[in-house]
Amino acid sequence: MVRRFDGGTPAWVCVGTLLSLYFNSITVRGAALKQEAALESGATVLNHSMSLVQRMENLLVMGNGSDVVLHVHTVNTDEVKVIQAHALVLSLQSDVFEELLLNRNNSTVVLTEKPECAAVFDKFVRYLYCGDISVRLEQAIPLHKLASKYHVWGLQQGLTQYMTQHLSSDSPTGHAVGWYNYALQIGDAALRDSCLQYLAWNISSVLQSGEWGSITEDLLLSLLQRSDLILQSELELYEALETWISQNQPVSLTVESALRAIRYGMIPPHHLFRLQKQSLLMFKYYESIRDLLYLAFQFHSTSPIQLAKYFDVNCSIFTPRNYLSSSWGSSWVINNPTRDDRSFSFQTQLGPSSHDSSKRVTWNALFSPRWIPLSARSTYTEVGVLQPTRTEGGRPRVIVTPATSSPDFAGVTFQKTVIVMARQQGKVVVRHIYNFHQSTEEAGDFLVDADLQRRSSEYLIDSSLYLHIVIKPLYHTLLVARK
Known part of the structure; x- marks a missing residue:
């Protein structure tokens, strides 16, 4: 006797339909794997994978050939979603579904989900058929929960990346x-x-x-x-x-x-x-x-150098954070950051101690868009002439040095921090921070992925590079007084 599901369709017809689709997908995948070889030989590759995705979506929407019915119950409510699905597709995408389907007694599989997950379950199932999904901020966690629960690892990783990239997006309560x-x-x-x-x-x-x-x-x-x-x-x-x-x-x-x-x-x-x-x-x-x-x-x-004789100044109470007030640094907007070197000067208070409140340090900052890293620089050419330090192949670098030296610098080192701003989801946020003593070359990765030549670079705001330089005085214990 032939088993029938979904209005009398024979089960073997359902399986046959799905297997046909499955082998079609293998054919498409095989064509993709041969693409490089085909291109090298001058052949033309025909890619109809989008039409296959459309057929899979229609299969889900119409319920044609369905051999399993998902009953998605919402916790603490009487609400039930009924989804006509196909065992082969679910099993291929999720080993959890595969086990559930192997252990079922009939064509119905009962699932229980929390309200927020039940609300997006049909969207989740569509992803299993089509491999794409539209996500809103409030849907990220419920979909991530479903992807984790049913071991759909590609979707889980994609949602983690989505959440990482949308942390700055506006929402009424924040996320x-x-x-x-x-x-x-x-x-x-x-x-x-x-x-x-x-x-x-x-x-x-x-x-x-x-x-x-x-x-x-x-x-x-x-x-x-x-x-x-x-x-x-x-x-x-x-x-x-x-x-x-x-x-x-x-x-x-x-x-x-x-x-x-x-x-x-x-x-x-x-x-x-x-x-x-x-x-x-x-x-x-x-x-x-x-x-x-x-x-x-x-x-x-008292002066920090005097304090350092009697107290351990290498503790958090004496360690500045990244303060944006003018006493600690300055913002710097660099227009056309791929062109010539840029420089500017600014002043900061010598230190956070009120003993130094009237003392100012003048700093000179240089931005070079194409500086050759020391590791890639040859000291001399064949004829013994010093090699130029900037070429088109270099990468950006910032140098910050004091305009003058002072005895007040004793017992203090100045950590410089460059804060790089960017626009994400329409909001200006901090994209990266780099800490160094004199030059960002010490950091090694300064703007290494920025691609400032590209006008659409996520590091640029209206084609300009927005920086903020912070000067952080760090104190060092000079000697320990006897107790």
Whole structure:
């Protein structure tokens, strides 16, 4: 007796139809594998793979030859989606589906999904047939969950890449924090690190968004420990922390840990005095951070070189983050960055200590679009003449040096940081940061993938390169006083 599904169609007809499609796809794949050889021999390759995809989509939509019915139940509701499908296609795309279909007793397979996953299940099944999918921001996590659950690894990887590339996209409540929490939950290290880096490099915009209040305690403490946060000042971070604590009302231990992660030495003393007078949070937890405030005021009252004789200055309270205020650096817009060298000068405060508040350092910055790396440079030509250092084959480089030397530099090294901005999804965000002592050649990978010759380069904004140079004084302990 012939088994029949879907209105009386014989099962062997269903299988035969699918096998025909399957072998057609093999033929198309075989043609693709032979493409190089065909092109070398001068032959013409005919590619009809798109028509095959269209047939597969029509097969799903019309339900022709269906030999399995998916009943997708939504958790805690009576809603059920019914999808006419084909066992061969599902099995080829997912080993989870293959096992489910092998163990079924009839043509119906019952699945149970959470509401957000059930809502996009038909979109997910269409991907199994057609290999493409349209994704909106709010659909990324549900689709990623389905791809992970049913072992559709290509889709899972594609969604991870999509989320990484759309962290800056606008949404009413934000999504970078939610995606970070999801990546942490499922153990996706690549997505987790991308989200964390985006949040750190664009923390100023995050502080002003609705996402800031939704940050978990663990994520908050993780961000506060980082020296690569890019923001206007440490005071901006303290005030944002006040807001977060007011909204979330965490336990005292979390508040104390967060307050101790603030770098009070980077806040000018007149602001510290104001916080002691006006901040209810600081008043309530003053005893928990009194030692840090005392150390910060000592730092501001004497020269760093004197402080370094008695205190360990290689700790976070004396380590600047990437501050964008004019005391710490300058923005630099380079028009036509593929042409000749560009240079400019700017001034910064000698250090964050108020002892140095009146002292300024003038810096000279040079941008060279085609500098030959030392590793690829020959010192002398055959006739003993020094080889030119710039050619069309070089790559970009920034050099930052002080205009003059000073005894005040003793015990201090200056780390330079170049922040590269880019426009993503219509928003200007930080694309990359590079740390170096004198030249970005020390970093080794400065703008190595930028392709500045291409006007559509993601590193360019209106054909210009947007940089911000930050000067970070780092102090060194000179000697340890006897106790």
